[in-house]
Amino acid sequence: MPETETLDEAKRIMQICNACRYCEGYCAVFPAMTKRLNFNDGDVTYLANLCHGCQGCYYACQYAPPHEFAVNVPKTFAKLRGETYRDYAWPGIFKKLFEGNGKWVALIVVALTVIVTGLTYAIQGVDVVSGVYKGEGSFYKVIPHDVIVYVASAPFLFAILAFFVGLMKFWKDIGAKPMDLLHPRALTKALKDAGQMKYMGGGGHGCNYPDDNYSMGRRVAHQFTMWGFLLCFAATSVATVYHYVFGWPAPYDYFSVPVVLGTLGGIGLLIGPPGLLMIKKKADPEPQDTKQHGMDIAFLWLLFLTGLTGLALLALRETSLMGLLLAVHLGIVLGMFVTFPYGKMVHAVYRLGALIRFAHENDVKK
Amino acid sequence: MPPTAFLEPHDVLILGAGNAAMSAAITARKMGASVLMIESADKDLRGGNSRHVRNIRYSHNAATDYVTGAYEASEYMTDLMRVTDGNTNEELMRFMIEASEDCADWMIEQGIKFQPPLSGTLGLARTNAFFLGGGKAMMNSYFKTCEKLGIDIVFEAEVEDVEMEGSKFVAAQVRHKGELHRVEARTVVLASGGFEANIEWLKEGWGDIAENFLVRGSPMNTGKVLRSMLNNGAKSVGVPEQCHAVAIDGRAPQFDGGISTRVDCVIFSVVVNKNGDRFYDEGEDIWPKRYAIWGRLVAKQPDQVAYAVIDSKSMGLFMPTVYSPIQSDTLAGLAEQLGVDAPTMEKTIADYNAGVQPGDFNATEPDGCHTEGVEPKKSNWARKIDTPPYYGYPVKMGITFTYLGLEVNKRAQVFMNDDKPAQNIWAAGEIMAGNILGQGYAGGTGMAIGNVFGRIAGEEAARHARN
Ligand SMILES: Cc1cc2nc3c(=O)[nH]c(=O)nc-3n(C[C@H](O)[C@H](O)[C@H](O)COP(=O)(O)OP(=O)(O)OC[C@H]3O[C@@H](n4cnc5c(N)ncnc54)[C@H](O)[C@@H]3O)c2cc1C
Numbered sequence: 001m002p003e004t005e006t007l008d009e010a011k012r013i014m015q016i017c018n019a020c021r022y023c024e025g026y027c028a029v030f031p032a033m034t035k036r037l038n039f040n041d042g043d044v045t046y047l048a049n050l051c052h053g054c055q056g057c058y059y060a061c062q063y064a065p066p067h068e069f070a071v072n073v074p075k076t077f078a079k080l081r082g083e084t085y086r087d088y089a090w091p092g093i094f095k096k097l098f099e100g101n102g103k104w105v106a107l108i109v110v111a112l113t114v115i116v117t118g119l120t121y122a123i124q125g126v127d128v129v130s131g132v133y134k135g136e137g138s139f140y141k142v143i144p145h146d147v148i149v150y151v152a153s154a155p156f157l158f159a160i161l162a163f164f165v166g167l168m169k170f171w172k173d174i175g176a177k178p179m180d181l182l183h184p185r186a187l188t189k190a191l192k193d194a195g196q197m198k199y200m201g202g203g204g205h206g207c208n209y210p211d212d213n214y215s216m217g218r219r220v221a222h223q224f225t226m227w228g229f230l231l232c233f234a235a236t237s238v239a240t241v242y243h244y245v246f247g248w249p250a251p252y253d254y255f256s257v258p259v260v261l262g263t264l265g266g267i268g269l270l271i272g273p274p275g276l277l278m279i280k281k282k283a284d285p286e287p288q289d290t291k292q293h294g295m296d297i298a299f300l301w302l303l304f305l306t307g308l309t310g311l312a313l314l315a316l317r318e319t320s321l322m323g324l325l326l327a328v329h330l331g332i333v334l335g336m337f338v339t340f341p342y343g344k345m346v347h348a349v350y351r352l353g354a355l356i357r358f359a360h361e362n363d364v365k366k
Numbered sequence: 367m368p369p370t371a372f373l374e375p376h377d378v379l380i381l382g383a384g385n386a387a388m389s390a391a392i393t394a395r396k397m398g399a400s401v402l403m404i405e406s407a408d409k410d411l412r413g414g415n416s417r418h419v420r421n422i423r424y425s426h427n428a429a430t431d432y433v434t435g436a437y438e439a440s441e442y443m444t445d446l447m448r449v450t451d452g453n454t455n456e457e458l459m460r461f462m463i464e465a466s467e468d469c470a471d472w473m474i475e476q477g478i479k480f481q482p483p484l485s486g487t488l489g490l491a492r493t494n495a496f497f498l499g500g501g502k503a504m505m506n507s508y509f510k511t512c513e514k515l516g517i518d519i520v521f522e523a524e525v526e527d528v529e530m531e532g533s534k535f536v537a538a539q540v541r542h543k544g545e546l547h548r549v550e551a552r553t554v555v556l557a558s559g560g561f562e563a564n565i566e567w568l569k570e571g572w573g574d575i576a577e578n579f580l581v582r583g584s585p586m587n588t589g590k591v592l593r594s595m596l597n598n599g600a601k602s603v604g605v606p607e608q609c610h611a612v613a614i615d616g617r618a619p620q621f622d623g624g625i626s627t628r629v630d631c632v633i634f635s636v637v638v639n640k641n642g643d644r645f646y647d648e649g650e651d652i653w654p655k656r657y658a659i660w661g662r663l664v665a666k667q668p669d670q671v672a673y674a675v676i677d678s679k680s681m682g683l684f685m686p687t688v689y690s691p692i693q694s695d696t697l698a699g700l701a702e703q704l705g706v707d708a709p710t711m712e713k714t715i716a717d718y719n720a721g722v723q724p725g726d727f728n729a730t731e732p733d734g735c736h737t738e739g740v741e742p743k744k745s746n747w748a749r750k751i752d753t754p755p756y757y758g759y760p761v762k763m764g765i766t767f768t769y770l771g772l773e774v775n776k777r778a779q780v781f782m783n784d785d786k787p788a789q790n791i792w793a794a795g796e797i798m799a800g801n802i803l804g805q806g807y808a809g810g811t812g813m814a815i816g817n818v819f820g821r822i823a824g825e826e827a828a829r830h831a832r833n
Binding site: 018022023024026031056057059061062063066068069202203205212213 | 497500501681682
């Protein structure tokens, strides 16, 4: 559970908001708030993670500073989310990675990339790495398929486990029952709301981001990022099925399913993250927890570099640069998976959890 | 140094920058006039009382994305005639209501956003359109439109006096950063609100008890422009004690507490004064129909304060409050914490409990659960106060806005005491709301009055200045 000070501030603010309710049209947070009379620690932790940070309610607030009520929902909830990410991190010793997270993530990713690339050269020798290969199984001449699979899947599976443990702790603290997580209608609704990023919508007009103008910019950039990532993930999954089920080794044709998905996903990651970085740079710091910017920026760069090296590998796979690019791409992907449970990626886990809870509450209370 | 905008006379000078002022400024600017707005608040607290609003009541013939059904002009008229008890300029009222039909569309054109009807729309979902995010979001959109159109605005500039030659406006005396400047213009629109934040003036109507009133909205609405106009021979409408006032939490800030300070538990409670005595039927009618009379009722009690007492049975039946209730396991303990005479309050509640008749309690509509043999009677929602913990809310009168203002006609022209309109002066909003609201109120009317007369004032002033 996050720190008392932030929890208390969130509770103080929610009591004011619940007596006003002018912001009910912006997002899910306020309708969820109105279902409650009092707010305990779990309630505000839930509401904070339901908040998409669109900031509409900050600029609309008659009680925002300098008013003596000093209401700042997006900033307080951002802080609380930051504390959620840290406190539900598993195993507990890695909580520290959320202090100065941007630097940690950068360090881990760079280190892993250097190690993977260095080892590739050391083990295979320069001649093999810079060879030109064509046709089936050419990647595996530089790094054997099994090595790629183990190196990538071990941290990935561990990340899934860590996400799950964190989510279950969060789920218990916000007062929900384990089986509610799998409620079919709630799950469908939550996935739909997440897929459309409905609540980055300011009631259909967009976020008040980077300033008090309504803009779809953030939602669009986030959609490129999220769907870019998901398409890349889908590409890898299809390729894995091709390999193990059908016995078709990579590389695949430019118009094959995995390559098309991966290319689209990679393009998404080339557009989305820089877009988000750019608007973040212009953003008004008042409604934000600026201490988390390091975490956000590191994650966006990581996604961008994943997309960039992936596409470069695709484009240059029949040249002598393939070996180097493969090693670098693998290193970055490895860094991404390793830092998944200890970086910005966790926002997706708790956000989705909060959306399921919201959908479930609405479904049941009907 | 005066702000550069003060140096050159504009076609239209607008005093204030709330909803009425914006409606005038944007209309005048779109007709090609040069426009200067003078506003006493700073940028952070701009928007006057309009920054506190929730919705606008306007006539419409069909449901839209923002209202659930038709609200014909005739029904609007019936409603306003009832709440004002006919204390109005009927012709002006009818005109305002008919003209209100395109208020929402006009506002949308200025970038203002409405929300779909939701749970919190307080039973007004058919008659009123609700601003997405409320009044401050609405004002933000107005200010953006002003910027785009090239309307000059000077903040932290308070009009102290209006200079006239006969019935003609010449200049405004404006204090900006401590210095007094004379600002000339070809025409002027007065949209600087009422005098609800001027306790001294309120005392003229209410006497010293006004010292204990809380002001729900802007501290800037002190009525300096209105006073200056009256001194210059403008004709007034209404009386100083008429205003919109409600019962709010007694712990609210002196100014700008806004909507969140309301206390909605009265109908489920027993309300006592400092001495521990009841003084009015708490359950006369549903709360939205009664909250506006309770401000006055409380104002008549000793120290202008009262205390609504409920027990744990009623918790959760009304809108949550911004301040937590004062709580105790005994009525005597509660009385002590509230500062109410404890023996009397205990007796009052014991008598009340003894008078409660059996019935089927229903929180959502008048349920006939009443008392007998108690004075005053409680007509609905009467249940025994007997289940601790007990809760108490101090309530005081919160004034929303005053009705004494300037007499105008359908063209929003300000009248002089000789019953002739001034040559180049128009008024809109609270400063002239008393023409329509002699007494009483229906939620959302303030915005409609400001928008309808603001647009007319802007149009008339622009046309006059350019001829
Ligand atoms: C809590 C609350 C909730 C309300 N809710 C609603 C609602 O939901 N719907 C509705 O229709 N009405 C509502 N009202 C009433 C509504 O606010 C007013 O009717 C309306 O805002 C009046 O608009 P206006 O432009 O005349 O005045 P204002 O918006 O108050 O604007 C007047 C402006 O003039 C400025 N000013 C004052 N004196 C001077 C001076 N000497 N020099 C320069 N500038 C000056 C002020 O700073 C202010 O900005 C509410 C009021 C309150 C307090």
